[in-house]
Amino acid sequence: MSDRSTDVQSTEAEPTTDTANTSPDTPTDANAVSPSAVDRTGEIELAVDGLVKRFGGITAVDGASFEVESGSITGLIGPNGAGKSTTFHCITGIHQPDEGTVAFQGQDITGIAPYECADYGLVRTFQIAREMANMTVLENLMLPAKHQQGEALWRSVMPLARREVEAQERDLLERVWDTLEFFEIEHIAEEKAGNLSGGQRKLLEMARALMTEPEMLLLDEPFAGVNPTLERKLLEHIHELRAEGYTFLIVEHDMDLIMEHCEHVIVMHQGSVLAEGVPGQVTSNEQVIEAYLGGEV
Amino acid sequence: MSSTANADRRTQLESLWEHDAVKIIAVIGAIYIVYALIGLILGYSLDGIVNTLRRMTYLIAVYGMVTLALNLHWGYTGLFNIGVAGFMAIGLYVTMMLAKPADPGGAAQYAGLGLPMPIAIIGGVVAAGLAGLVVALPALRLRADYFAITTIAFAEIVRLGITSDALQQFTILGAELGTGGGRGLIRNYDDPMNVIFQLEIFSSFVDLTNSLFGFGPTQARALAYSIVLVIVLAGIYWLIQRTSRSPFGRVLKAIREDEEAAQSLGKDTNMFKIKVFVLGCALMGLAGILWRFRRTGVTPEAFRPHVTFYIWIALIIGGAGSNTGSILGSGLFVAVLFEGPQYLRRVIDQLVAIGDAPNTFAGAVGPLLSANPVPLVRYTFAEFLTLQFVIMGVALILLMQRRPDGLLGHREETAAAIPLGARPSAAGGGSGGGGGSDSVSGGGFAHSQTRDQNDDSDQQTDGGIDAETVGTQADTNDRSEDSESSQGSESSDNTYQTDDSTTDGETQ
Numbered sequence: 001m002s003d004r005s006t007d008v009q010s011t012e013a014e015p016t017t018d019t020a021n022t023s024p025d026t027p028t029d030a031n032a033v034s035p036s037a038v039d040r041t042g043e044i045e046l047a048v049d050g051l052v053k054r055f056g057g058i059t060a061v062d063g064a065s066f067e068v069e070s071g072s073i074t075g076l077i078g079p080n081g082a083g084k085s086t087t088f089h090c091i092t093g094i095h096q097p098d099e100g101t102v103a104f105q106g107q108d109i110t111g112i113a114p115y116e117c118a119d120y121g122l123v124r125t126f127q128i129a130r131e132m133a134n135m136t137v138l139e140n141l142m143l144p145a146k147h148q149q150g151e152a153l154w155r156s157v158m159p160l161a162r163r164e165v166e167a168q169e170r171d172l173l174e175r176v177w178d179t180l181e182f183f184e185i186e187h188i189a190e191e192k193a194g195n196l197s198g199g200q201r202k203l204l205e206m207a208r209a210l211m212t213e214p215e216m217l218l219l220d221e222p223f224a225g226v227n228p229t230l231e232r233k234l235l236e237h238i239h240e241l242r243a244e245g246y247t248f249l250i251v252e253h254d255m256d257l258i259m260e261h262c263e264h265v266i267v268m269h270q271g272s273v274l275a276e277g278v279p280g281q282v283t284s285n286e287q288v289i290e291a292y293l294g295g296e297v
Numbered sequence: 298m299s300s301t302a303n304a305d306r307r308t309q310l311e312s313l314w315e316h317d318a319v320k321i322i323a324v325i326g327a328i329y330i331v332y333a334l335i336g337l338i339l340g341y342s343l344d345g346i347v348n349t350l351r352r353m354t355y356l357i358a359v360y361g362m363v364t365l366a367l368n369l370h371w372g373y374t375g376l377f378n379i380g381v382a383g384f385m386a387i388g389l390y391v392t393m394m395l396a397k398p399a400d401p402g403g404a405a406q407y408a409g410l411g412l413p414m415p416i417a418i419i420g421g422v423v424a425a426g427l428a429g430l431v432v433a434l435p436a437l438r439l440r441a442d443y444f445a446i447t448t449i450a451f452a453e454i455v456r457l458g459i460t461s462d463a464l465q466q467f468t469i470l471g472a473e474l475g476t477g478g479g480r481g482l483i484r485n486y487d488d489p490m491n492v493i494f495q496l497e498i499f500s501s502f503v504d505l506t507n508s509l510f511g512f513g514p515t516q517a518r519a520l521a522y523s524i525v526l527v528i529v530l531a532g533i534y535w536l537i538q539r540t541s542r543s544p545f546g547r548v549l550k551a552i553r554e555d556e557e558a559a560q561s562l563g564k565d566t567n568m569f570k571i572k573v574f575v576l577g578c579a580l581m582g583l584a585g586i587l588w589r590f591r592r593t594g595v596t597p598e599a600f601r602p603h604v605t606f607y608i609w610i611a612l613i614i615g616g617a618g619s620n621t622g623s624i625l626g627s628g629l630f631v632a633v634l635f636e637g638p639q640y641l642r643r644v645i646d647q648l649v650a651i652g653d654a655p656n657t658f659a660g661a662v663g664p665l666l667s668a669n670p671v672p673l674v675r676y677t678f679a680e681f682l683t684l685q686f687v688i689m690g691v692a693l694i695l696l697m698q699r700r701p702d703g704l705l706g707h708r709e710e711t712a713a714a715i716p717l718g719a720r721p722s723a724a725g726g727g728s729g730g731g732g733g734s735d736s737v738s739g740g741g742f743a744h745s746q747t748r749d750q751n752d753d754s755d756q757q758t759d760g761g762i763d764a765e766t767v768g769t770q771a772d773t774n775d776r777s778e779d780s781e782s783s784q785g786s787e788s789s790d791n792t793y794q795t796d797d798s799t800t801d802g803e804t805q
Contacts, residue, residue: 092561094557094561113560113565114557114561115563115565115566116563117561118562118563119563123561123562123563131555132550132551132554132558132559134553135550135551135554135712138713139550139711139713142544142547143547143548143564144562144563148544149544150544151544151545151564151569152545153540153545153572153576156543156546157539157543162539162714165714169713169714169715170715173713173715177720186720208562212562212563
């Protein structure tokens with residue numbers, strides 16, 4: 001399980017101010033391997049079909065259907081209240097959908113428990129970063145790794161078994177440092193997560209999601225409240241990771257950003273999918289202009 | 298010149314203070330010294346003083362065990378358990394019912410199963426754990442505050458259940474059992490410590506304590522019992538340290554911080570909560586057993602909710618989230634709040650002639666109109682033990698206002714099986730990390746790290762100094778009273794209490 005440790009190699013030489021937006025077509029760092037053993041590029045990673053979620057009298061998601069291609073960066077946009085976050089919650093098991101199915105890599109994952117979702121390789125971040133405030137950055141990043149023997153109580157306590165646990169912890173710590181280097185946040189490693197700045201929290205949250213060794217990341221407004229420099233840095237990381245084979249589904253409000261960085265855009269409105277396609281198609285769609293862009297474009 | 302030497306010594310002391318063992322030894326040592334002084338003031342002989350210290354040790358050990366278990370629930374996992382007394386009661390009652398002889402013997406006693414003591418203890422611990430499971434399964438779905446209500450309700454159900462006539466005596470699978478109802482159970486099985494007392498070595502222990510302190514056999518036994526409790530406490534401390542410094546403990550902390558986020562990272566938080574709740578409840582059961590299984594008997598009154606709140610006060614004093622803090626908190630709670638008022642009263646009684654107190658509150662307040670406060674002072678003094686609750690309340694309020702994180706300050710013990718910190722292997726190496734070498738990678742990074750460490754040690758010494766001031770305050774209090782003693786005091790009864798463990802009663 002530690003084979004990933006070498007994947008997320010540090011790109012130390014990269015100066016933080018090097019901002020040139022890496023466009024989707026020219027992936028930067030290609031020395032990395034795809035996260036899944038099988039190359040699934042072009043296949044359907046996530047398929048949502050006829051998703052319905054009601055809260056009392058309100059139908060938050062009303063028959064949304066869309067697909068996310070493996071190895072893509074897909075944008076999910078829509079006005080406030082369009083049901084984007086609720087869709088996220090339904091996919092990741094925080095809400096149980098009333099109707100419809102969710103399939104990940106061909107497996108039906110409708111209505112699974114949130115913790116099972118990560119086992120499938122699907123992990124999410126939250127709109128407002130939810131770091132473990134009283135834990136250090138290192139602890140935050142040690143937490144998510146899968147198959148930790150020491151999570152069994154007896155192994156952590158019994159002397160012989162604990163030696164194995166410690167060995168695994170050392171390997172894990174190594175991976176954590178790799179991840180920290182990848183996100184260029186080694187200098188805050190021992191800081192309490194609660195003391196970090198808003199931007200650092202966003203980085204931490206993404207780093208933490210990566211530590212679960214996912215295949216697909218659902219990012220809920222990763223750029224909200226992030227300054228332009230950090231935004232560029234986050235985007236850089238996203239493109240780098242995509243080049244390694246990760247799939248991204250991103251909820252975002254900034255149209256320019258979505259149009260520039262996503263290969264595929266899904267527009268939601270009033271709980272269902274209004275339009276989808278490549279950015280150019282979507283922006284020229286009359287309905288989308290009406291509902292979301294307000295006729296400005 | 299001497300100032301630098303002083304500074305050196307100061308930093309030396311500070312670095313020494315950072316060791317947890319030193320903290321524990323220093324605080325407990327301070328408590329012993331203060332109580333030895335109190336014993337001297339009260340005119341105790343050597344065996345009286347040692348016996349007082351023994352009693353302190355006994356109480357600190359028992360409170361320490363329960364506080365550690367509660368720290369596992371609240372400090373680590375954020376489970377708001379205010380039903381501690383209930384789980385302690387289950388442990389003790391089940392053990393007693395299992396161990397009591399099947400033939401009731403005496404007139405007013407109830408039958409038990411007559412099982413050997415080790416099995417009875419295991420039964421009690423398992424029963425407390427199972428009770429935890431029963432509470433946890435439905436209740437862990439509840440939000441923190443509703444969970445708290447459920448636990449205290451459960452504790453009261455246990456206490457009232459034990460008291461009820463229905464369970465006073467009952468038959469289960471053909472075996473006769475009973476909780477004794479409101480009258481309680483009498484210990485009519487052999488002293489559970491006999492395993493040790495009947496050892497060859499123990500007789501030489503009795504001789505030793507006799508020659509050292511002038512102890513009789515009963516006192517020697519009580520001392521041995523306290524030592525056993527301290528050993529058990531050390532075992533529980535070890536167990537909980539291991540539990541919390543591990544990937545398991547890391548998930549517990551994550552649950553406390555943000556359960557939903559922990560779930561989204563693939564942690565089955567409900568499983569973890571159930572496991573840790575059951576473990577904590579089992580340990581509470583064990584502490585309940587060790588607390589009272591040697592006494593002549595037990596009544597349901599021993600498990601009123603205030604026991605739970607005592608444990609909570611100890612936890613808050615030490616600071617939730619720190620195992621070392623839990624032990625220090627128990628020590629200070631027992632020494633200052635639990636036993637303190639009683640001994641303070643005796644000391645004042647010894648040093649100052651208070652005179653007769655009026656019988657009624659009106660009699661105490663009335664003379665104030667004629668500017669005569671003496672009756673009120675006398676009355677207050679007479680009711681000193683009742684004031685204990687007031688003192689505890691005031692202490693709790695002050696703590697919450699001044700030091701909500703406990704005496705050690707906000708102190709987190711790292712949740713990992715290995716020390717986290719500087720990168721173990723040089724950057725870029727990547728593979729096969731060398732075990733714990735401290736080669737640090739980049740310069741800037743190393744710098745920031747030392748800064749962090751400084752921050753840490755600052756925090757700790759901060760807490761340390763405060764803890765010390767508490768100790769010295771108590772000291773100076775004693776001294777000031779000492780100087781007052783010159784104003785002649787009628788020595789009342791100089792007899793110390795020969796507190797045998799069987800009479801170790803609560804003050805209330």
